[in-house]
Amino acid sequence: MIDLPRLGHGIGLRTEHYAAVLDGGARPSPASSIDWFEVISENFMAPGGNPRRVLRAVRERWPVVLHGVSLSLGSTDALDERYLASLDALQHEIEPAWISDHLCWTSVSGRHVHDLLPLPYTEEALEHVAARVRRVQDRLKRRILVENVSSYLTFAHSTLREEEFLAALCERADCGLLVDVNNVFVSAHNHGFDARAFLDALPADRVGQFHLAGHSESGPLKLDTHDHPVCDEVWSLYAHAVERFGRVSTLIEWDDEIPPLERVVEESRRAAEIERGILPQAQSQEPA
Numbered sequence: 459m460i461d462l463p464r465l466g467h468g469i470g471l472r473t474e475h476y477a478a479v480l481d482g483g484a485r486p487s488p489a490s491s492i493d494w495f496e497v498i499s500e501n502f503m504a505p506g507g508n509p510r511r512v513l514r515a516v517r518e519r520w521p522v523v524l525h526g527v528s529l530s531l532g533s534t535d536a537l538d539e540r541y542l543a544s545l546d547a548l549q550h551e552i553e554p555a556w557i558s559d560h561l562c563w564t565s566v567s568g569r570h571v572h573d574l575l576p577l578p579y580t581e582e583a584l585e586h587v588a589a590r591v592r593r594v595q596d597r598l599k600r601r602i603l604v605e606n607v608s609s610y611l612t613f614a615h616s617t618l619r620e621e622e623f624l625a626a627l628c629e630r631a632d633c634g635l636l637v638d639v640n641n642v643f644v645s646a647h648n649h650g651f652d653a654r655a656f657l658d659a660l661p662a663d664r665v666g667q668f669h670l671a672g673h674s675e676s677g678p679l680k681l682d683t684h685d686h687p688v689c690d691e692v693w694s695l696y697a698h699a700v701e702r703f704g705r706v707s708t709l710i711e712w713d714d715e716i717p718p719l720e721r722v723v724e725e726s727r728r729a730a731e732i733e734r735g736i737l738p739q740a741q742s743q744e745p746a
Contacts, residue, residue: 459663460601460634462556465521465707466493467730469722472712476512478719488720491727492520494555496709499526502552503544517552523667523709524554525636528570531590531604532563532577542597549598555707556666558603558636561587561624578613579623584630591631603666604628605636608644608673608682620645621659628664635660637703638669639696640688640711644680654698665703670696670729671711685714688725693732700736708733 469492471479479489495516502513516522528541549557562574577583595601606624618626628635637660646653672686688696688710700706710725 460603460666462634462666462707463521464705465523465555467708467710467726467733468492468494468496468520468523469710469726470525470712471495471497471513471516471522472716474716475719475722480512480515488723491723493726494521494523494707494709496523496525496711499524499545499548499557500528503541503548505547513552521555522552523707524549524552524557526557526559527574528564529559529594530564530570531559531561531587531594532575532583533566534563534586535566537590537593542594546598549600556603556634557598557600558605558667560605560607561627562607574607576607576609576611576613577623579616579618579620581617584618584623584626588627588630591627591633595631595633601633603634603636604631605638605669606641606645607638608641608648608680610648610679610681612649619651619659621656625659625661625664628661633664634666635664636667636669637665637699637706638671639699640669640671640673640692641682643692643695644673644682647680653695657695657699657702660703662703665706668696668699668706668708669711670708670725671713683714684711688728693728696729697732697736700733705733705737 481487497513502509560574562576564571564574604627624635642653642656646656670688671684672688674681674683674686708729710722712722
């Protein structure tokens with residue numbers, strides 16, 4: 459079981475919104491409707507500077523979660539000890555509610571790519587990733603959440619379905635899941651599987667967070683671009699996730715073509731409304 463605080467409905471902290479988030483004026487601010495923030499860990503690892511100053515100021519007023527994109531849990535490269543040391547220092551300063559990263563690989567032979575590349579879902583890969591997650595958790599002295607990624611190809615020699623792989627990883631590594639609902643939708647479209655059945659196969663007691671985002675299309679494929687509002691089909695899938703997993707901290711990701719803060723907050727409030735419509739009032743009450 460993963461035991462994490464229920465933070466409500468939050469958004470990703472992006473540079474374009476720093477001023478609006480930290481606006482301390484008397485007029486009503488859209489930031490007052492935000493329950494918590496998720497930050498990209500790598501953007502704040504350098505000590506000092508404006509990003510770290512902003513993060514400290516945000517942390518004084520809201521819960522914060524660290525979400526990484528470079529841990530490369532699936533790589534055959536050794537875990538980056540300098541990266542882990544920087545992440546550990548950041549977590550001690552910020553005291554995040556939790557830390558997450560992706561089920562993917564982003565490096566090979568010391569070369570890093572700016573993409574979240576999928577794994578073959580085999581027993582060998584499962585043992586490899588589980589061992590690396592355990593080492594990361596031992597280093598950070600906390601459990602982490604592992605996120606499912608969007609994918610555009612599958613490996614012919616996979617012997618497990620992705621949802622089976624994720625469930626087994628949670629058991630063997632004793633970690634949690636960050637369920638990206640949009641990624642499930644995108645991958646289900648690209649590979650022709652049932653998105654709701656995917657969610658139903660995940661262990662409910664391991665899910666600690668949801669992601670919601672928009673995507674784009676390129677020919678027959680859907681692409682996880684985070685540059686659109688959440689579409690109706692993903693909202694519907696989110697409703698199914700709430701029915702399946704209950705009240706789970708939910709975050710809106712919007713990373714390109716970023717609109718004003720008010721628009722992102724609207725998406726977050728819509729997620730809250732969907733949750734309230736599904737769960738009993740006592741369960742769905744937002745944190746004070």
